[in-house]
Amino acid sequence: MKNIVVTYKSHYGTTKQYAQWIAEELGATLLERKEATPAELQKYDLVIHGGGLYASGILGIDLVVKNPINNLIVFTVGMANPETTDYTEIVHKNIPEGLREKTKVFHLRGGMDYGKLSLPHRGMMAMMKKMTIDKKAEAELTDEDIAFKDSYGGNVHFIDRASIAPLIQYAQEL
Structure with missing residues (x-):
């Protein structure tokens, strides 16, 4: 090509x-x-x-x-x-x-820098956390859930x- x-x-x-x-x-x-x-x-x-x-x-x-x-x-x-x-x-x-x-x-x-997220995107991330991560018992969390929880609110690339x-x-x- x-x-x-x-x-x-x-x-x-x-x-x-x-x-x-x-x-x-x-x-x-x-x-x-x-x-x-x-x-x-x-x-x-x-x-x-x-x-x-x-x-x-x-x-x-x-x-x-x-x-x-x-x-x-x-x-x-x-x-x-x-x-x-x-x-x-x-x-x-x-x-x-x-x-x-x-x-x-x-x-x-x-990657994600929560400090740079727009208000709607911060709201979407908060809702996602509340609807998925916060509703699960610690033993039910997948590796992806744990990574999301650990990086939530921070800066990860x-x-x-x-x-x-x-x-x-x-x-x-x-």
């Missing part, structure tokens, strides 16, 4: 950082979601879209699922550990069935440039 674009939508910067690294590694054009148009995407042989995960939604995914794209890679960025998290429901909710089979999806781990290697390899092999 010679002509590649990386699009992204990021609230707090971790998805943007991954998108920058991916574009750099592949020699691709980098476009923030608000700059990208369906007509612009048609100029590229491969579109790679990155979006942060919020309430099981992938930010900016509408751009690539509502417009025909021949070669599509999607990467998500969230707090959960991709090695132990099942993203099937999120993928099914965000990528239509006909497109799902043609789209390769990668999941990357981001798992962003790692090395984690993009499988995506880069896949894109180069197309």
